[in-house]
Amino acid sequence: GSPLALIAGPCVMEDEELTLAIARQLLEVKRELGIGVVFKASFDKANRTSVTSFRGPGMEKGLAILDTVRRQTGLPILSDVHDVAQVEAAARVLDILQIPAFLCRQTDLLLAAGNSGKVVNIKKGQFLAPWDMANAVAKVVSTGNERILLTERGTTFGYNNLVVDMRALAIMRETGCPVVFDATHAVQLPGGSGTSSGGQRQFVAALSRAAVAMGIDGLFWEVHPQPEKALCDGANSLPLAQIKAILREILAIDAIVKGRVSP
Amino acid sequence: GSPLALIAGPCVMEDEELTLAIARQLLEVKRELGIGVVFKASFDKANRTSVTSFRGPGMEKGLAILDTVRRQTGLPILSDVHDVAQVEAAARVLDILQIPAFLCRQTDLLLAAGNSGKVVNIKKGQFLAPWDMANAVAKVVSTGNERILLTERGTTFGYNNLVVDMRALAIMRETGCPVVFDATHAVQLPGGSGTSSGGQRQFVAALSRAAVAMGIDGLFWEVHPQPEKALCDGANSLPLAQIKAILREILAIDAIVKGRVSP
Amino acid sequence: GSPLALIAGPCVMEDEELTLAIARQLLEVKRELGIGVVFKASFDKANRTSVTSFRGPGMEKGLAILDTVRRQTGLPILSDVHDVAQVEAAARVLDILQIPAFLCRQTDLLLAAGNSGKVVNIKKGQFLAPWDMANAVAKVVSTGNERILLTERGTTFGYNNLVVDMRALAIMRETGCPVVFDATHAVQLPGGSGTSSGGQRQFVAALSRAAVAMGIDGLFWEVHPQPEKALCDGANSLPLAQIKAILREILAIDAIVKGRVSP
Amino acid sequence: GSPLALIAGPCVMEDEELTLAIARQLLEVKRELGIGVVFKASFDKANRTSVTSFRGPGMEKGLAILDTVRRQTGLPILSDVHDVAQVEAAARVLDILQIPAFLCRQTDLLLAAGNSGKVVNIKKGQFLAPWDMANAVAKVVSTGNERILLTERGTTFGYNNLVVDMRALAIMRETGCPVVFDATHAVQLPGGSGTSSGGQRQFVAALSRAAVAMGIDGLFWEVHPQPEKALCDGANSLPLAQIKAILREILAIDAIVKGRVSP
Numbered sequence A, B, C, D: 001g002s003p004l005a006l007i008a009g010p011c012v013m014e015d016e017e018l019t020l021a022i023a024r025q026l027l028e029v030k031r032e033l034g035i036g037v038v039f040k041a042s043f044d045k046a047n048r049t050s051v052t053s054f055r056g057p058g059m060e061k062g063l064a065i066l067d068t069v070r071r072q073t074g075l076p077i078l079s080d081v082h083d084v085a086q087v088e089a090a091a092r093v094l095d096i097l098q099i100p101a102f103l104c105r106q107t108d109l110l111l112a113a114g115n116s117g118k119v120v121n122i123k124k125g126q127f128l129a130p131w132d133m134a135n136a137v138a139k140v141v142s143t144g145n146e147r148i149l150l151t152e153r154g155t156t157f158g159y160n161n162l163v164v165d166m167r168a169l170a171i172m173r174e175t176g177c178p179v180v181f182d183a184t185h186a187v188q189l190p191g192g193s194g195t196s197s198g199g200q201r202q203f204v205a206a207l208s209r210a211a212v213a214m215g216i217d218g219l220f221w222e223v224h225p226q227p228e229k230a231l232c233d234g235a236n237s238l239p240l241a242q243i244k245a246i247l248r249e250i251l252a253i254d255a256i257v258k259g260r261v262s263p
Helices: A016-033 A059-073 A084-093 A107-115 A130-141 A167-173 A201-214 A240-257 B016-033 B059-073 B084-093 B107-115 B130-141 B167-173 B201-214 B240-257 C016-033 C059-073 C084-093 C107-115 C130-141 C167-173 C201-214 C240-257 D016-033 D059-073 D084-093 D107-115 D130-141 D167-173 D201-214 D240-257
Strands: A005-009 A036-040 A077-080 A096-099 A119-123 A148-152 A179-182 A218-224 B005-009 B036-040 B077-080 B096-099 B119-123 B148-152 B179-182 B218-224 C005-009 C036-040 C077-080 C096-099 C119-123 C148-152 C179-182 C218-224 D005-009 D036-040 D077-080 D096-099 D119-123 D148-152 D179-182 D218-224
Touching: A005 A016, A016 A036, A016 A059, A016 A218, A016 A240, A036 A059, A036 A218, A059 A077, A059 A084, A084 A096, A084 A107, A096 A107, A107 A119, A107 A130, A119 A130, A130 A148, A130 A167, A148 A167, A167 A179, A167 A201, A167 D201, A179 A201, A201 A218, A201 A240, A201 D167, A201 D201, A218 A240, A240 D240, B005 B016, B016 B036, B016 B059, B016 B218, B016 B240, B036 B059, B036 B218, B059 B077, B059 B084, B084 B096, B084 B107, B096 B107, B107 B119, B107 B130, B119 B130, B130 B148, B130 B167, B148 B167, B167 B179, B167 B201, B167 C201, B179 B201, B201 B218, B201 B240, B201 C167, B201 C201, B218 B240, B240 C240, C005 C016, C016 C036, C016 C059, C016 C218, C016 C240, C036 C059, C036 C218, C059 C077, C059 C084, C084 C096, C084 C107, C096 C107, C107 C119, C107 C130, C119 C130, C130 C148, C130 C167, C148 C167, C167 C179, C167 C201, C179 C201, C201 C218, C201 C240, C218 C240, D005 D016, D016 D036, D016 D059, D016 D218, D016 D240, D036 D059, D036 D218, D059 D077, D059 D084, D084 D096, D084 D107, D096 D107, D107 D119, D107 D130, D119 D130, D130 D148, D130 D167, D148 D167, D167 D179, D167 D201, D179 D201, D201 D218, D201 D240, D218 D240
Parallel strands: A005 A036, A005 A218, A036 A077, A077 A096, A096 A119, A119 A148, A148 A179, A179 A218, B005 B036, B005 B218, B036 B077, B077 B096, B096 B119, B119 B148, B148 B179, B179 B218, C005 C036, C005 C218, C036 C077, C077 C096, C096 C119, C119 C148, C148 C179, C179 C218, D005 D036, D005 D218, D036 D077, D077 D096, D096 D119, D119 D148, D148 D179, D179 D218
Antiparallel strands: none
């Protein structure tokens, strides 16, 4: 397998300055550790728990910020689309179009994303068996686009809780698509705080190590300079200052699992 | 509580003739049993398991058929919307706009449905705790529209299976909204047949009786004259010829539970 | 089907006087409603959450109390056995030997209970699929004893929660054994109060109605004159004073479902 | 943390010769890799799915074989006890008494095991939240015995399936007890083959790597020279010939996670 890549960034763009600051820190991580880094940020959180939650700058303004990030850092950019109507504009700026987990069975959205020609990252629905992602892949492949990533972000486990079934990482790899583990959403407690989702940041590093030890292609982390002040998903975001140390350990595990160092 | 109502119809409109034939049979059920009946049919199954599944006539043609059904039978009409862009046209024909379970957290869709002024039927996501439907209700209520139904259709229970937690029916009633039990989707086995969902029709009548014994406001059934020939969800649809007998038993239970007959 | 029977009594015997008082009230229910009633009480709660929980009077004293109950009321008696060593003594007093849910796969216990010649009530493990109870039945049947009841008491659903899959009632009936629904344990929240299990008494009556509407042979309820003062499982026990009213409704539903009244 | 230890052996003792052959191979693994190895084998599988399944040589003969293993190899010995009556005899031979998962709430068994003075390995019930193992630990600690291991072997996840919630490994470590991951039982499909449990051996190595990457104290594996011929749990047992290679990788990960090599 090829070395692990990192998809990282804030949950939602709060403003241009902060977004750029985070991207520059990720660029430094990329250079120092020599790994692939994709910048991710959402322009619109279309499915927040509560109607009063912060949703982001909207598509137009958000894409403009992401375009600036790409030009200033050279990092490839990932963001999510929720609607067929967003795909065309998004594809002009983004390198990777992401299908949110709740929408992973929406045929038209998958087809539109596939037709854009961009890489498509499909998050596995919390309600879906890992082998059933083959149907989502087939929808995108039917457009002639085979550049597909599959991302695990936890499975419904009783109420207000998710569980990561690590077998899913291996099962989804049988599609031939690279598999990503979204460790920060996997530790969400959906709806667990009444009008917002809670989170268990304390498990992000360990679950990331575990997923990498299974053998995966990428990690997906929401990061923030001060998660406790984040306008979205702060409870499960990683503090930017910690990620280099966590990644060093993870990359050492990745090298063992992929046979680049002999154990 | 007021007497039980029935929401029923085919999974998807196959053609106008069949759709009308089903509606006329439901009208007869309504007259004979003296219960409220809403006609349901989808114009587009936007989230079928496989890209090659039959999706329906599309919105324009589908709404035209539903308009004919309403004019010819006088039954109120329910169908589902998947996209903000569909809401306006749909609201011109439909009495009840239904939010599919996978989309029950899509804020914009809930707001658009609320703003239409029509009754909004929100299906509880397979990934959601029943108490968290209060957040979906609040999104619609924020538009000033309080005509909301909540529908249970099963909860993710391991892989390729759903379980009906009957407590959810009581918990959702605490929102003050009428609660509906969708018995035919609750017995789906999602993805359970590889490229389509399986179903367990044999449990529909008994689970419907059980839900009514809990105390609910409506039942939701997909029905078909010949389920084995249906182009969608045949494995869990009820044969039209059987529904009158099943309903008689159910209405007797409803009368006991709601205190209209003394036990 | 034959009319519904009731298995009821306190979780654990607290003292002889209270045990007898409860039994006499159940005898009155039996006479007034004309239904079969089995008295249940445990002599030893061998698997309480915490080591400091009240466990009961022990086998010898407990069986003596149960013998008194039987002689004074004429009610058949059910209690649970946890160990092969208890079976012989228990079978001398009891009419029905109950296998606790956690122990439903303990082969020796099932064989010993079967060999006693008494009726054996096997509770379905919280970890077991309903169709797998056929293996537990086969273990008892291998002793030549076919007098077996199967009881549903909820299935593990995430952490600290149980769900009742009503389909299980129908599936277990395919073994040919009468099926009982244990409504008071089904609403337990295992470990949900730290060092004891919580409970949701508010759902007992409605879930009992629902199970009876599915079509079952018996209900199992823990009852207490003052549940809030019970030494065990008070949070999910039914107040004795309420059970007659709840049963009247339930028996009316049972009559409809079993075709004794035409709907 | 101290380096990883391995608990390994056949599911059940088939005969003395095979048992000794396996133990000698494990002794060689211990010497070659320099890790702690505990030999495990059951003398009686008391909870097999079917009454006709092979159960083992029984306690007396089984303990005699295990005593021979200990004398010939010097390996510490672990086996499971199902009944208070077995504890005294078992404690004369064994170094570690194991409480089966289904029995982890049986107070008397935990107290008897604690009173034996031996190390007690409690398997977490498939129905239990990881934090609730604190109650099981407290039962053993109440005897004055604090030499306790906790073992994760999967949690009920729908029907006929288990999921490993890797968070449980971290949560159980908060008790202060060493935590073991039983990778071969975690991949069982309980009851999944009708009259026996199926298994997914293909995930054992990867899940073991993942658990070690979380940070644990021991691995538990059922091994066999020819799993396809094993009389118990062959579908999930590891072939003896493979374990050295798998362990080398795992020990390299363990060294990184526990900081013995800098990443």
